[in-house]
Amino acid sequence: MPRTATDAETRIASDDHAAIRLWLRMLATNRLIETRMRRLLQERYETTLPRFDLMAQLERVPGGLKMGELSRRMMVTGGNVTGITDMLEQEGLVERVDDPDDRRAWLVKLTPAGRRAFVGMAREHERWIVEALGALGAREMSVMAGFLGRLKTRARSLEGRDT
Amino acid sequence: MPRTATDAETRIASDDHAAIRLWLRMLATNRLIETRMRRLLQERYETTLPRFDLMAQLERVPGGLKMGELSRRMMVTGGNVTGITDMLEQEGLVERVDDPDDRRAWLVKLTPAGRRAFVGMAREHERWIVEALGALGAREMSVMAGFLGRLKTRARSLEGRDT
DNA sequence: GGTAATTACTTGACATGTCAATAATATAGC
DNA sequence: GCTATATTATTGACATGTCAAGTAATTACC
Numbered sequence: 243m244p245r246t247a248t249d250a251e252t253r254i255a256s257d258d259h260a261a262i263r264l265w266l267r268m269l270a271t272n273r274l275i276e277t278r279m280r281r282l283l284q285e286r287y288e289t290t291l292p293r294f295d296l297m298a299q300l301e302r303v304p305g306g307l308k309m310g311e312l313s314r315r316m317m318v319t320g321g322n323v324t325g326i327t328d329m330l331e332q333e334g335l336v337e338r339v340d341d342p343d344d345r346r347a348w349l350v351k352l353t354p355a356g357r358r359a360f361v362g363m364a365r366e367h368e369r370w371i372v373e374a375l376g377a378l379g380a381r382e383m384s385v386m387a388g389f390l391g392r393l394k395t396r397a398r399s400l401e402g403r404d405t
Numbered sequence: 406m407p408r409t410a411t412d413a414e415t416r417i418a419s420d421d422h423a424a425i426r427l428w429l430r431m432l433a434t435n436r437l438i439e440t441r442m443r444r445l446l447q448e449r450y451e452t453t454l455p456r457f458d459l460m461a462q463l464e465r466v467p468g469g470l471k472m473g474e475l476s477r478r479m480m481v482t483g484g485n486v487t488g489i490t491d492m493l494e495q496e497g498l499v500e501r502v503d504d505p506d507d508r509r510a511w512l513v514k515l516t517p518a519g520r521r522a523f524v525g526m527a528r529e530h531e532r533w534i535v536e537a538l539g540a541l542g543a544r545e546m547s548v549m550a551g552f553l554g555r556l557k558t559r560a561r562s563l564e565g566r567d568t
Numbered sequence: 569g570g571t572a573a574t575t576a577c578t579t580g581a582c583a584t585g586t587c588a589a590t591a592a593t594a595t596a597g598c
Numbered sequence: 599g600c601t602a603t604a605t606t607a608t609t610g611a612c613a614t615g616t617c618a619a620g621t622a623a624t625t626a627c628c
Binding site: 385 | 423426428543546547548561
């Protein structure tokens with residue numbers, strides 16, 4: 243029995259493709275960091291990652307965003323955005339305002355309380371991320387960002403046609 | 406307004422830390438590829454990513470794995486493993502067998518039908534991954550795997566102490 | 569060997585995610 | 599302007615994920 247940690251990457255035989263190993267490592271790394279962020283957000287602010295994400299999207303757009311815009315930016319379905327917005331609205335952190343240009347649509351905005359709550363969280367969240375990614379230097383981060391950019395482009399183009 | 410696609414990475418001001426930008430890009434890339442895999446698994450095999458993951462863990466261990474082992478390897482909670490195993494058991498793809506060494510525990514194994522189903526899926530899944538990660542060459546994959554390895558190690562050590 | 573602490577799993581409550589169906593409104597085309 | 603189509607958001611059904619509490623069995627310890 244190896245003594246190394248046993249996780250999602252485990253048990254990949256050496257003849258498996260390098261791409262598979264890389265993908266599993268991406269999954270495991272993301273999950274580790276994401277789980278940590280969830281836990282910290284819960285412990286320190288009694289909130290969750292999706293709520294934080296939604297507020298982060300709104301924070302830079304004082305005029306608010308339509309549900310569909312939120313959905314696209316958060317890369318989740320509209321139904322999901324409806325649910326999270328409902329929660330945040332109940333908590334008084336965001337508000338739905340009628341879109342004057344489209345009576346089907348809402349503009350979702352941070353309330354003053356929401357903005358106050360967000361800025362504190364965001365500062366600390368940034369520290370957590372800097373800490374978590376601190377294993378890489380600036381140059382390495384830049385190289386990795388380049389790789390990821392190419393993977394993103396590829397993934398998008400794959401969704402275009404249907405292979 | 407830039408003409409680039411609007412997604413989870415959007416609207417990060419240039420003064421934000423490189424680590425944040427990298428993290429958001431990791432999230433977006435993972436989500437894009439993962440969503441594609443979910444869709445393909447659903448379309449071609451009427452199954453889901455967590456079911457596939459659980460079966461993948463079992464495939465290399467003919468003797469089966471305990472629920473707790475599955476939980477650790479899949480990096481999800483035990484309650485979650487119970488639910489997914491229930492589904493797969495109903496579908497006849499895995500079975501719970503009494504662990505002869507521990508009467509509290511189960512050994513979860515692929516049924517013959519489960520193994521048959523898995524090998525077909527796995528082959529195609531590997532093609533999908535190779536295709537999705539094809540934007541990177543072998544050397545680049547190896548560099549990226551190294552970066553991710555360091556991020557994983559860091560994340561684990563952060564969970565050790567409590568910063 | 570008997571009790572206390574730990575471990576393995578299940579359960580129930582709930583948040584988050586998907587999808588498909590629906591209602592309301594906008595838009596395009598004639 | 600009317601109609602057909604597309605877009606915006608909500609809803610409900612369901613899968614997946616968390617956590618905390620509960621049960622049963624094992625292990626540690628005196």
